Amino acid sequence: MAVMEATLPRRLITTPVAGPTIALVLASLFFALNSPQFLTGSNFSLIIQQVMVVGTLAIGQTLIILTAGIDLACGAIMAFGGIVMTKLAVDSGLPPLLAVAAGLAVCAGFGLVNGLLVMKISLPPFIVTLGMLNVVFALTHIYSNEQTITDLPPLLTFLGQTFQIGQTNVTYGSLLTILLFLLFAYLLGSTAWGRHVYALGNSPEVARLTGIRTRRLTVGVYTLAGLVYGIAALLLVSRTGVGDPQAGQTDNLDSITAVVLGGTSLFGGRGLVIGTLVGALIVGVFRNGLQLMGVPSIYQTLITGVLVILAVAVDQLSRRRNR
């Protein structure tokens, strides 16, 4: 019996990231033709800075969606994490490193709670995180007392600093985001843990019977996602230079948008984290490009909506043809 590998061109077509990538390239081309400022290194650096927070959130979101879950609370958790870091560092005078660690731990903690509720009582993730969204939102405002926290120690804003690549200033935060994407692409694609996440998303029962510790894995995925939200919180804090209780309110759905645009299936078990990066960039490129063209913000919302539907529709239709 001959074992053949799928040929490269075939794999390119069948990979779920092909569609989004083509969309990204086309959009970039369009804006490059319509706005002279678009196709510059500094503008790309900017776009990455602008999507890095949502993009990082969307890494955690991807993990959860791959297990056939969903997280409506990721932005809220991030906001809380940001307040914890900055408030502890500024108001309580904790050493910055400790404050950051505490913020990360709190985010991971919320992830853990989500995971336990999903796993122990087998509640639908949609409901758990819908409830959590309200809870964490309220806690953020109660804990922060609505105060924006300023005058942050340098460690908390370090990721907002830049270094030069050629002519272009790049923030350390952008670099960290890219590295995180690569890390998770590796973990999902080349380790046993990654395989197990996909298997879990395909069918928890099959995964369990195969000997995968699905309960531990589920809780682990949610906790890890929480930790990633914590990193997003640090990125947010270092980008804006403040701890802002109002942050992240639109990021819950925006992160899902990025994952979906990136070709990952909401039913779990199918998709790539690199697709999520592409998805986040698509949104960022459109928002930036339209703004450079002088299109009012409300049209950006309109176009994002059309884009979400279109991207998935084209993907669906092309798959149908390929069958």
Added chain:
Amino acid sequence: MAVMEATLPRRLITTPVAGPTIALVLASLFFALNSPQFLTGSNFSLIIQQVMVVGTLAIGQTLIILTAGIDLACGAIMAFGGIVMTKLAVDSGLPPLLAVAAGLAVCAGFGLVNGLLVMKISLPPFIVTLGMLNVVFALTHIYSNEQTITDLPPLLTFLGQTFQIGQTNVTYGSLLTILLFLLFAYLLGSTAWGRHVYALGNSPEVARLTGIRTRRLTVGVYTLAGLVYGIAALLLVSRTGVGDPQAGQTDNLDSITAVVLGGTSLFGGRGLVIGTLVGALIVGVFRNGLQLMGVPSIYQTLITGVLVILAVAVDQLSRRRNR
């Protein structure tokens, strides 16, 4: 072979509405003990007025969730419908009745588009309505030009008028909402169409093979839901007395919350629309009761979140025990 009916007490326990109803009664008791103004006819009339908009939206949401769909755009569609009705009646001077009809038609139209996208290209409802949320939101702001529309003709505010039952003033809108719930309870429970909705939610393929026109049914359900959102728009307009482009932004998730609290499964095929009424009332009773007790609104958010998780968790755990 003896055919037995399930006994009444058993049916009461197994009906998915039992849990929510008990929760509603307990909450009401709690507030009655803690606030002298709570247990009055006028206050109950108020609570119904306050939940009627979300409640009516949640009727449409229930239909869609029963087919294993979800609608993230219902509040946005309602807002657009409200603007259409009021703008046509006030700015364009259309006869009020026609303006209302146009608003209803527009809402039904959006529902139709959702349904067609779900059915024709078999896109996940989550994504279709996530995209639609952005699209309709933007359209509302573009069409309304951000202007709140006032000085409505009487027909548009008629449902806000009251009539007396005993000592208590009840709005015609409240009455309409209750009637809508009864109507849909009837349609879902006692007509072939209702059976087909449940069958579709169980498995579209089984439903199709059974001879149900699933494509038509799907599109019909989304369109009907859109029409119901249109009625919600009229209720909103008559309650607030204005056309407000900012309306409905939290109602998308709030309506899902009502459905979930009412014991309907997000996986489709299981649940009762009367449960949704109970779910909406739970949220309304908490908001009203806490307010009467003088609890700040941020705690209401907190409690709503806890409630959502708790309600579903208790439901889940009790089912597990009953097995």
Added chain:
Amino acid sequence: GGGGGTQTATTTPKVGLITKTETNPFFVKMKEGAQKSAQANGLELMSAAGKFDGDNASQITAIENMVAAGVKGILITPSDTKAIVPAIKKARDAGVLVIALDTPTDPQDATDALFATDNFKAGELIGQYAKAAMAGKPAKIATLDLAPGVTVGQLRHDGFLKGFGVPAGDPSVVCSQDTQGDQSKGQTAMENCLQKAPDINLVYTINEPAAMGAYTALKAKGREKDVLIVSVDGGCTGVKAVQSGQIAATSQQYPLKMAEDGVKAVADFAKTGKKASGYTDTGVTLITDKSVTGVEAKDTAFGLANCWG
């Protein structure tokens, strides 16, 4: 309905405060002020807020619940200046004193009284200031606005243009973006504006968080020294930013005063049955350490002494 206000004979009279959101220091301060004043005047304070700026439905619900709870008076910062009017009318018909704070209703006489900043004037002041500070340099203006359809934002924007002496739609305004008054959105908006028109030299911002976002974006480009940022609010964080030169000038408003005066008016009503009326301008002061001739201003020492948040 009706007569809700009559059943409170035995208990302390109640006053309600309804703010636009609960997620803005401005309103937090306002609530704190109201709380203190309520205690001082022997009232019990109930508070509520919308879920987001522009959330009319929640404010209506809050009015109804407060009337049901038997409040004597309601203080409200209307999220939607027109849309709230019918609900206010019902409350007033039930005998409740309704006072608008911060933002007037439309029409203004839909409430018994109004205690507020003149937002148009607040914008005008920073517009005039900017005009003088630019000293004839050709201006390239970015406006970082609030959100579609919220009147305070519109009034400040219009006032700014009037004060600066340019008509709406003037080509010197090279970039306009909504920020929801949010710092990170303000930053993104500014970044993109700079990308579009790198030579922007004047930034109008709806409030100080947006201004700080703009500053962060400018700093990243090394432009923070040669771009003038003007803003509105006068929160303590904002005044400190003026002091350190990040913001050139801001129009300070006085939410504590709005709240105190409002509660006081309700207390009077409860005691004497006399209703407050008309518009009380709670004042607005231009705060800057680099004053210009022709525009009256106070320095940041004054600003810090009178700031909120």
Added chain:
Amino acid sequence: MTTPVLQARNLVKRYGHVTALDGADFDLMPGEVLAVIGDNGAGKTSLIKALTGALEPDSGEIILDGKPVRFRSPIDARRHGIETVYQDLAVAASLDIATNMFLGREVRKPGILGSVFRMLDKKHMREESAKHMASLKIGLRSLTQPVESLSGGQRQGVAVARAVAWATHVVVMDEPTAALGVKESGQVLDMIRRVRDGGTPVVLISHNMPHVFEIADRIHVQRLGRRVAQIKPGDHSMAEVVAIMTGALQVSEGKAVVADKGAAEAIGLS
């Protein structure tokens, strides 16, 4: 010569690269039990789906009682009295037995309640269901329990009962006994016999050769998307039939001919 009840000529159905039906013919005679057998993927399910309106073939003809018909949906086929128990896709889990029995053909209350208010006659449907279940000797505690609470065998029983209850022309069953125990399988085979004895022909897809030989009047052998043979169980041994199915033997003019010598030897023929 009697006219076949249901015929197909040259049916073709492709899914992308896969050809599920490659010019398949089909003939069902009045009053017979016709077994359709074939390897996994031979196109049995696709064939009967095409015959019952569940899929539209790319080309080919379907003939009912000698007249060409076209089924655009399962409803079309049902209207002609063709009832089907589909493989793995039998019942709506959260609905009760009576509802499942009447799904898609609900009975409304008489009078204005039914015609204007479209109210279902639940009592009538429950009683009718009870009768049907009883006549097939399917024992159930309650007709109002959701079918998801039934065992696999009982669930299959509901699906079969429904098909039998409604069929006026043809009953088609796709592996109705695959998940069933010996006793339950026996009951289903009994039902099939009873239906046939009532004059309704039955098409039965099965991988279970003993069942097929026990009950079939004729066997349609499907292979690689086509009918490769029509035989009578009595004319061939089980081993021969299996050999035909797997391509080791070929049938020409009603006689088996060795096609693949090695294969035929391996299974002990020739």
Added chain:
Amino acid sequence: MTTPVLQARNLVKRYGHVTALDGADFDLMPGEVLAVIGDNGAGKTSLIKALTGALEPDSGEIILDGKPVRFRSPIDARRHGIETVYQDLAVAASLDIATNMFLGREVRKPGILGSVFRMLDKKHMREESAKHMASLKIGLRSLTQPVESLSGGQRQGVAVARAVAWATHVVVMDEPTAALGVKESGQVLDMIRRVRDGGTPVVLISHNMPHVFEIADRIHVQRLGRRVAQIKPGDHSMAEVVAIMTGALQVSEGKAVVADKGAAEAIGLS
């Protein structure tokens, strides 16, 4: 007397009102193929799930090679070399064949890449999978295609191949041929024989009596949550075994005794 490889004593498992296992015993001897038969709902799946760690019994004892063991999860059982093909729950649909073969026991690259970076050795796993599939004569176009693109038979083949590849002690299969055609079923039966001949005992749940009589060395008859008989296929006719299974006959001291006269007559015994 030889020690049984795997034993169970008095297993009980309840789901609410339903008693799936009601004091079930079980004995598997070295090197044998043991068929487990019984009606739908007799508790066969529950029994083997308990034996393989997929469910924890409420009470009762499991004995491996004469020593009591307790399996808290399928992993525990796998560690003891017990491999299972579960009914309906065999493979992860979107993952490829090689990944499925190694799911839960992935092989890492040698050296630091594997130990520190935990990198999978995909090439190795693919080659190993290819070997296993080839040795079971399962023909596949590509090992990198997702299993959802395979036919039911091929999918089952992957599941069986995986179990056979890893089992060092016992292979358990719950209705592995239920959805398979005659040819594919034959292949699976061949595999079972090969495994047994390699010295590993096999537990086979099946409703297909001819298969059972063809391959089983012994038969465990499950009824109402208990083992009601252990018999040798040669000692009883198929009809007798079916009668035992349905409760018409009872076995005492190795001999069949009529329990339900009417039932026994109905099936042509007595």
